[in-house]
Amino acid sequence: xxxxxxEARRRGIGLVFQHFSLFDNLTVAENVALGLDGRExxxxxxxxxxxxxxxxxxxxxxxxxxxxxxxxxxxxxEIVRALMQDPKFLILDEPTAVLTPQEADQxxxxxxxxxxxxxxxxxxxxxxxxxxxxxxxxxxxxxxRKVATCNPRLETAASLAxxxxxxxxxxxxxxxxxxxxxxxxxxNDLSLAPSEAHGVRLEHIxxxxxxxxxxxxxxVAGNGQDELFAALSGERLAKDPGTVVIEGIAAGHLxxxxxRRLGAAFVPEERLGHGxxxxxxxxxxxxxxxxxxxxxxxxxxxxxxATLKTVDRATETFDVRKAKRDPEAASLSGGNLQKFIxxxxxxxxxxxxxxxxxxxxxxxxxxAVIRQALLDLAxxxxxxxxxxxxxxxxxxxxxxxxxxxxxxxxxxxxxxxxSREKLGLLxxxxxxxxxxxxxxxxx
Amino acid sequence: xxxxxxxxxxxxxxxxxxLIAATGELVTERSGVLNLGVEGMMIVxxxxxxxxxxxxxxxxxxxxxxxxxxxxxxxxFALMALGLAVNQVATGLALTILGVGLSGLIGARxxxxxxxxxxxxxxxxxxxxxxxxxxxxxxxxxxxxSIALVVGVWWFLYRTRAGLILRACGDNHVSAHxxxxxxxxxxxxxxxxxxxxxGLAGAYLPLAYTPFFIPGMTAGRGWIALALxxxxxxxxxxxxxxxxxxxxxxxxxxxAQGWGVGIPSQFMSALPYLATIIVLVMLSRARSGGSxxxxxxxxxxxxxx
Numbered sequence: 001x002x003x004x005x006x007e008a009r010r011r012g013i014g015l016v017f018q019h020f021s022l023f024d025n026l027t028v029a030e031n032v033a034l035g036l037d038g039r040e041x042x043x044x045x046x047x048x049x050x051x052x053x054x055x056x057x058x059x060x061x062x063x064x065x066x067x068x069x070x071x072x073x074x075x076x077x078e079i080v081r082a083l084m085q086d087p088k089f090l091i092l093d094e095p096t097a098v099l100t101p102q103e104a105d106q107x108x109x110x111x112x113x114x115x116x117x118x119x120x121x122x123x124x125x126x127x128x129x130x131x132x133x134x135x136x137x138x139x140x141x142x143x144x145r146k147v148a149t150c151n152p153r154l155e156t157a158a159s160l161a162x163x164x165x166x167x168x169x170x171x172x173x174x175x176x177x178x179x180x181x182x183x184x185x186x187x188n189d190l191s192l193a194p195s196e197a198h199g200v201r202l203e204h205i206x207x208x209x210x211x212x213x214x215x216x217x218x219x220v221a222g223n224g225q226d227e228l229f230a231a232l233s234g235e236r237l238a239k240d241p242g243t244v245v246i247e248g249i250a251a252g253h254l255x256x257x258x259x260r261r262l263g264a265a266f267v268p269e270e271r272l273g274h275g276x277x278x279x280x281x282x283x284x285x286x287x288x289x290x291x292x293x294x295x296x297x298x299x300x301x302x303x304x305x306a307t308l309k310t311v312d313r314a315t316e317t318f319d320v321r322k323a324k325r326d327p328e329a330a331s332l333s334g335g336n337l338q339k340f341i342x343x344x345x346x347x348x349x350x351x352x353x354x355x356x357x358x359x360x361x362x363x364x365x366x367x368a369v370i371r372q373a374l375l376d377l378a379x380x381x382x383x384x385x386x387x388x389x390x391x392x393x394x395x396x397x398x399x400x401x402x403x404x405x406x407x408x409x410x411x412x413x414x415x416x417x418x419s420r421e422k423l424g425l426l427x428x429x430x431x432x433x434x435x436x437x438x439x440x441x442x443x
Numbered sequence: 444x445x446x447x448x449x450x451x452x453x454x455x456x457x458x459x460x461x462l463i464a465a466t467g468e469l470v471t472e473r474s475g476v477l478n479l480g481v482e483g484m485m486i487v488x489x490x491x492x493x494x495x496x497x498x499x500x501x502x503x504x505x506x507x508x509x510x511x512x513x514x515x516x517x518x519x520f521a522l523m524a525l526g527l528a529v530n531q532v533a534t535g536l537a538l539t540i541l542g543v544g545l546s547g548l549i550g551a552r553x554x555x556x557x558x559x560x561x562x563x564x565x566x567x568x569x570x571x572x573x574x575x576x577x578x579x580x581x582x583x584x585x586x587x588x589s590i591a592l593v594v595g596v597w598w599f600l601y602r603t604r605a606g607l608i609l610r611a612c613g614d615n616h617v618s619a620h621x622x623x624x625x626x627x628x629x630x631x632x633x634x635x636x637x638x639x640x641x642g643l644a645g646a647y648l649p650l651a652y653t654p655f656f657i658p659g660m661t662a663g664r665g666w667i668a669l670a671l672x673x674x675x676x677x678x679x680x681x682x683x684x685x686x687x688x689x690x691x692x693x694x695x696x697x698x699a700q701g702w703g704v705g706i707p708s709q710f711m712s713a714l715p716y717l718a719t720i721i722v723l724v725m726l727s728r729a730r731s732g733g734s735x736x737x738x739x740x741x742x743x744x745x746x747x748x
Contacts (some may be wrong), residue, residue, distance in 0.1 A: 006623035020616035023611050025738060034611050035622055038604045 014087030016078045016095055022066050024350035028077055030177040034083040043134070045084075053080050056110050070390065071222050072103045090114060091122045096130060100220050107136060115431045128152075128160045178399075181211035184383035185264075185352045186245040190238060191250075192231050200224040200407045202231060202413055207402060209383040209411060211351070214374065215412060216398030217387040219426050224407035226269070229356045232385070233266040234259045247351055263351030267341055269360060269387075271334060275341045278330035282322075283307040285329050286314075286344050294348055316342035335366030342370050345376055353377060354385040360372035371397050389425055403427055445648040450694060456652060458690025460485070460644040460661075462589045464668035465675070465682055466596050467640020472672055473600060474633035475613035475626075476741035478520055478637060480534025482665025483542020484638050488513040492646025493656040496617075497553055503560045506585075506646050513642015514635050516542060520636045521551055525627050528743045539665070547658045550662035561585065562704050566613035585647045592640070597679035609633060613737030617745040628746055641665065667715065674719045676735040689715045 008015065022031050029046045034411045036045065046062050048097075053060045058076045066074060075095065082090055092111075096104040111134060115121060125131055131138050131152045138152040141164045148163045186209070192202040202224055210213050219225060228308050230236040231244065238244055238252035239270035245251060256266070266289075270273040275284040287307045291298050296306045311326055318339040322332055329337060338358070345353060358374065359367035375397055378384045388394050394401050400412035410426050464481055471478050490514035496505025516538060524534040550717040561583040564570065569580040600606040609629055612619045615624045644664070667689055673691075675682035696711035 009623070021615075021621040023614040023618060025614045026611060030607055033604070033607060034619075034624075041567060042604075178729065203628075241651075268667050 006037070008120060009035075009085055012085070012088035014090040016075070016080030016082050016083055016090070016092045020074050020078055022074055024067040025065060026409065027063055027065050028060050028069075031066060031077055032062075032081045032084060036084060048084065049080065052083055056080070056083060056113065057106070058110065071220065072099055075099065075107075079107075083114075087119065089120045089122070089217075090133055091124070093124045095123075096125065099389055100427045101165060101420070103132070109300065120343060129162065129247060142360070158159060159277065178212045178379055179377045180213050181381060182209050182248075183245075184211045184247055185209040185232075185354075187232070188243050188245065190228075190243040192227060192236060193431035194227065195230075195236060200227050202227050202407045205407075205409045207409065209352070209385055211381045211383050212378055213400070214378045214384040214386060214398045216394035216401040216415070217385065217404055217409070218389070218394055218401055218423055219387075219404035220242065220428060223404045225356065225404055229266070229268060229387065229408075230405065233264075233268070233356050243413060257292040260289070260348075265289070265291075265348055265350035265353050267345055267353070267355040269323065269356040271337050271341060276329035279328055281326045281328055282311045282340060283326050283334075284316075284341075286310040289344060294388060309414070310347060311340075313347055314340050318343035335362040338362050339366050339369055342373055342424060350382055352376075352383045352385070357389065358386060359388075359393060367393075386409065391420060448574055448577060450698065451653055453580065453694045454687060454691045455578065456690075457693050459586050460590045460647045460664055461653070461668050461671060461688035461689055462683065463585070463592060463647065464641045464644035464665060465671040465686060466589070466679065467637040467644075467691075468668055468672050469598075469675065469679065469682060470596055470609070470640075470676060471637030472740055473610050473613045473677060473725050473737055475616055475737050475742065476524065476536070476634055477531045477535065477613045477741035477743070478517065478524070478634060479532060479544065479638070479669065480516065480520055480538025480665075481641050482661060482663065483539035483545075484513045484516040484641035485648075485661045485665045485668075486546040486659070487516050487549070488642030488645025489648050489660055490546035490553075490645075490656060492642070493553055493556075493558070493649035494549060496558050496645075497556055500558075502558075502650050504642060505558075505650050509642040509650075509664050510639045511642065512636040513640070513645065514604025514640070515638070517634045517638020520638070521631045524743075525630055525634065528745050531741050531743070543659065545743055550658055554562050554658065557655050558650070560654040583651045585643075585651050588643075593683055599680065606616060606664050610626045610737070613739055616739045616748045617744070620744070620746050624746075626746065630744075639654045641668075641680050644668070670716060671734075674722050688718070693719075707721045 004277075005155070007016070020105075023034070026034075029042070029049060031290075032049050040048070040185070049060070049062055053076070058080055060073065060076055060080060066077070069077075069317055079095075091125055095107060099107065108130075123131070123135055132155070136150050138146045138150055138155075139146055140150070140160070150160075150163075152160060187207050188203060190205040194201050200223060204400060205228065207215065217225065217228070218413050222386040227236070231238060232254035234251075234254055241250035243252040246259055246264050246270070248264055251259055251262060251264075254262070260266075272278045276282075277288065280288075283304070284307070287302060290307070290310060294306075294310070296303050296310070309325060314320060315322070320332070320336050320340045320343065322336060329340075332340065337372060338360075342355065344357060345355075353374070355374065358370050362370065371393065374384055374386065386394065386398060392410075395415055397420070398415050400414055401418045401423065402412040403410040404421060405427060413422065445619035464485055465724050468478065468481055492505045492509030492668075495508025499505070519540050519541075520534055522529050523529045524531045546674040563577075564587075565581050568581050570576045572580075598606075600610060608619070608624055611622075612624065612626050612629050619625050619629075645661060648664075653660070671682060671685045671689060692711065692714050693714050696708055696714075699706060699711060700708050
């Protein structure tokens with residue numbers, strides 16, 4: 001048994017967390033110093049940092065503060081910090097979750113090299129291709145239990161997936177012919193300055209989304225997806241009303257409630273705290289988005305029966321599993337809460353649904369239910385905008401896919417034409433801005 | 444000339460308690476803890492400091508009494524806000540209310556008593572230099588201690604590993620915990636340092652500023668110290684500037700009244716606070732990202748075991 005992270009470090013175990021343990025307002029060198037035991041002087045440490053980052057091809061400027069850096073650069077800090085301890089055993093938890101395919105390739109080169117140096121690497125990932133490519137042995141966990149140990153190179157991605165999810169996943173079926181109708185959500189040349197310290201500037205975003213259509217927005221996290229969601233939902237207002245048009249009405253200046261009244265519905269990425277108020281009951285959470293247009297309020301009084309009915313309907317339609325009829329939102333598991341949130345919005349019969357990361361951190365069963373619901377909604381004639389980091393998900397449900405990079409949106413590609421390579425290049429910014437792409441990929 | 448010298452001396456005397464208390468609070472806040480109880484810790488420091496000096500006849504022991512009293516008060520805060528994870532704002536406010544009452548109780552016995560105030564430095568030749576002599580070489584020990592304190596804090600925060608860890612706790616306690624740092628223990632020490640400084644700042648008032656104790660004699664200086672920390676954007680260098688600026692405005696306001704300047708004194712007293720707001724707005728506009736305040740300031744941290 002280890003007593004804590006510092007003992008693990010002493011014993012030669014290096015850790016790279018999925019959620020970075022970095023300090024935004026400290027410099028790169030200070031961040032690295034905090035991960036070491038402090039036996040060498042800060043100056044020596046800084047010198048060694050530059051040396052290590054050069055040897056492994058992980059360039060970093062030790063004097064910059066973390067908040068100024070990209071996600072890929074932040075991960076580099078984590079890796080360099082782990083390498084500075086000269087670990088015998090390195091643990092990486094979902095390291096490519098936030099990287100472009102090209103950045104991931106760079107990482108794999110570093111990992112191969114570490115392996116060649118005789119270090120053991122524990123690589124935690126749900127991306128089967130990566131596991132097949134990198135790993136010599138794979139242990140598959142499901143629901144906290146070890147289900148198999150195998151040589152991933154001898155397995156197919158499909159056989160690994162079966163072990164991982166346990167049985168075949170329910171196929172998502174699209175209706176054979178979806179008719180597209182009138183444009184229901186139009187964005188015209190939307191530009192917006194960032195509102196937060198670490199925000200991204202939206203630049204000249206334009207697209208048109210017709211009824212019956214699902215548009216996917218791909219991209220590495222933190223390239224303006226959150227900002228776009230805020231601009232579409234009305235959490236941030238655009239200067240020019242005409243930049244966001246919902247159902248033919250200029251809505252850029254309208255509040256979220258007014259947009260809901262036009263028939264729009266929104267499902268944000270963050271389930272607890274943004275999508276729902278964690279400590280409030282599901283019925284109260286139903287009211288929070290339904291008060292505008294769903295007849296839950298009469299002359300200022302809440303129609304409790306109507307809010308409870310929404311909960312019951314969402315529970316039935318979307319198979320939400322919960323301990324009692326109306327529990328607190330925080331008591332549900334991630335997948336069930338997400339099904340409830342998506343269900344809550346879909347039951348309002350929206351003309352436009354904007355949904356961000358619909359199946360993030362959700363089990364495979366719930367993910368299938370949610371994707372099917374989105375497809376059915378589009379079949380019923382709604383316009384659906386899905387932002388996701390999961391390219392497989394977008395390939396499965398979207399008709400067209402556009403990519404966000406540095407606050408700009410690429411022209412949408414038909415899903416049939418959107419190969420992983422093309423999307424990967426766009427996610428690294430290649431065909432948008434060759435120079436910046438080189439920086440993001442080669443840096 | 445004499446008047447200018449007198450004004451500078453008065454400004455230094457008025458600024459010193461602000462500087463000491465604010466330096467302590469700066470360290471507390473840099474570790475991510477917002478202790479609004481500075482006023483309460485100061486006033487208890489004042490009462491206990493006077494009691495110590497009156498009973499022993501020693502200003503030094505009086506100052507020690509003040510430091511210990513402020514530290515004890517801050518331990519109450521640490522127990523509540525860190526140990527039991529109570530809301531820091533509520534705890535800090537309660538601490539101030541407690542401190543005001545407690546100091547009245549402790550000090551009641553000493554109201555009307557007098558002591559010999561702290562002696563001023565006197566170096567023949569140097570102290571007699573016109574204008575600057577008394578300002579530089581004729582102060583009481585508290586003034587020199589306050590300067591040493593703020594320089595020491597600057598050195599600690601930016602030049603030592605312990606200071607870096609303390610700043611890390613204030614920026615992101617989750618990461619600091621993940622890296623194996625004892626966040627709550629570090630914060631407890633930071634809170635205690637803040638309490639010790641507040642106690643010393645409070646003790647300065649009856650030991651050097653006026654030679655007697657009256658209830659409520661801190662008169663809002665703890666709140667000004669809190670505003671100063673924000674004004675300084677949590678940097679020791681700017682804190683010195685801010686403290687002397689605040690002290691200067693306090694003194695000038697008295698003189699302005701004496702000269703019959705037609706500005707209401709209440710407006711003059713409000714100026715430092717107005718300046719704080721303006722500086723804050725300017726800082727947030729000038730910086731394009733990151734945060735000037737410690738990012739974890741005022742948030743409760745409960746390590747999972």
